[in-house]
Amino acid sequence: xxxxxxxxxxxxxxxxxxxxxxxxxxxxxxxxxxxxxxxxxxxxxxxxxxxxxxxxxxxxxxxxxxxxxxxxxxxxxxxxxxxxxxxxxxxxxxxxxxxxxxxxxxxxxxxxxxxxxxxxxxxxxxxxxxxxxxxxxxxxxxxxxxxxxxxxxxxxxxxxxxxxxxxxxxxxxxxxxxxxxxxxxxxxxxxxxxxxxxxxxxxxxxxxxxxxxxxxxxxxxxxxxxxxxxxxxxxxx
Numbered sequence: 176x177x178x179x180x181x182x183x184x185x186x187x188x189x190x191x192x193x194x195x196x197x198x199x200x201x202x203x204x205x206x207x208x209x210x211x212x213x214x215x216x217x218x219x220x221x222x223x224x225x226x227x228x229x230x231x232x233x234x235x236x237x238x239x240x241x242x243x244x245x246x247x248x249x250x251x252x253x254x255x256x257x258x259x260x261x262x263x264x265x266x267x268x269x270x271x272x273x274x275x276x277x278x279x280x281x282x283x284x285x286x287x288x289x290x291x292x293x294x295x296x297x298x299x300x301x302x303x304x305x306x307x308x309x310x311x312x313x314x315x316x317x318x319x320x321x322x323x324x325x326x327x328x329x330x331x332x333x334x335x336x337x338x339x340x341x342x343x344x345x346x347x348x349x350x351x352x353x354x355x356x357x358x359x360x361x362x363x364x365x366x367x368x369x370x371x372x373x374x375x376x377x378x379x380x381x382x383x384x385x386x387x388x389x390x391x392x393x394x395x396x397x398x399x400x401x402x403x404x405x406x407x408x409x410x411x412x
Contacts, residue, residue, distance in 0.1 A: 178231045178234075178235075179227075179230070179231050179234055182231055182234035182235035183234045185235070186201065186234060186235060186237065187201075197238070200237075200238075200258065201237050201238075204233060204237040204238075204258070204259050204260075204261070205230075205233050205234065205237065207259065208229060208230060208232075208233035208259070208261045208262070209230050209233065211229070211262075211265075212225075212226040212227075212229040212230050212233075213226060215229075221385060222384065222385065222386075224384070224386055225384065225385040225386050225389065228386055228389055229261060229264075229265065229389065232261045232264055232389075232393065233261040236260050236261065236264075237259075237260060237261065238257060238258060238260050239252060239256045239257050239260045239263075239396075239400070240397075241257070244397060246397075246398065246399055246400030247398060247399055247400075248399060248400060248405060250400070250404065250405055250408050251399050251400020251401050251402070251404065251405050252400050252401070253400065253401035253404035255401055255404065256396070256400050256401045256404070260396070263396050263400070263401045263403075264389065264392045264393050264396045265389070265392065266392075266401070266402070266403050267391075267392035267393075267395045267396050267399075267401070267402050267403075268385070268388040268389045268391065268392025268393075269388075269392075270392075270402055270403070271388045271391045271392055271395070272385070272388040275383070275388075276312045276313070279311065279312055279313060279314065279315055280311060280312060282315040283311050283315050283316075286315065286316055294307075294311070295307055296374070297346055297373070298345045298346045298347070299332065299346050299347075299348065302347065302348050306348045306350060307348070309350050310331050310348050310350070310378055313331070313380050314331040314378050314379055314380035315378070315379070316376040316377060316378055316379070317376060317377065317378075317379045318375055318376055319361075319364060319365060319368050319375050319376070319377055320375075321379075322361055322364070322377065322379050323361060323365070327381065327382050327383075328379050328380070328381055328382060329352035329353075329357060329379060329380050329382045330349060330352060330357065330360045330361060330364060330377060330378070330379050331348060331349050331350075331352055331377075331378040331379055331380055332346050332347065332348050332349055332364070332377050332378045333346070333347055333349050333360050333363060333364070334346060334347075334360075334363040334364060334366075334367050334373075335347055344367060344372055346367075346373060348378065352380060352382065364377055
C-alpha cells in the first residue's frame, strides 16, 4: 500500500522527465511481471508477499538503473536486464534458491559421516527413491526440541497408523510441508519419540520464504547483472 504508489510515482516521474519514449515499454514490463507474479501465486509457486514484492520491484526498477551504476562485469548487462530487469532479479533469485540445495546435501552428508547411521531408518527406508532425494535436497535432521521451538522449521516426516492397526505406527516422508496441520504433526512425532518408537531427530526444512532469495537476487542483479547470461557467455567461449 505504501511501496507500490511511491514506486509508481517516482518511476513515472523519471520516465516522463528523462526518457518518455520508454513509457509504453514500462507499461508492458509492469503488465508482464504482474501477470507472471499472479500466475506463480495461483499455481502455488509463490506466496502472496513474494508476488507483491515482484510487482513492487517491477514498479520501482523496470529497467536496470544504468545512470546510477554498472555491473562489475559489463557482460552482465544483458538485453533482458536492460529491458525487463525484474525478470533478471527473479532468475538470479531462483539460482540462489537452487544453491541452497547444495547446502542441504552437504549437511546430510556430514550427518551421515559423523553419526555413521543410515539417513533413512526404519519404515522411512521403504519410501520411494524420488521422495528420499527431494527430502535430502530440501531438508535435514533436527532434534525434535528445535522443531517445537522454531515456528519456521517444518517437519518433513509424519506418523501414520500402518494398515489401520491402532498399535502399529509407521513413519512417512512429507514432501510439501505446510502451515496447516504443522502442530498436529509435531504432536504425533513427540508422542512417538516419548514412547521410544522413533529417534529424537526427525527430518525438517527451514522453510525459508522466497522473499529472502528475491532480496539476495536483487543485490546480485545490481552488482553482477544477469548471472544466467554471464554463465551462458562463459560456457559459449
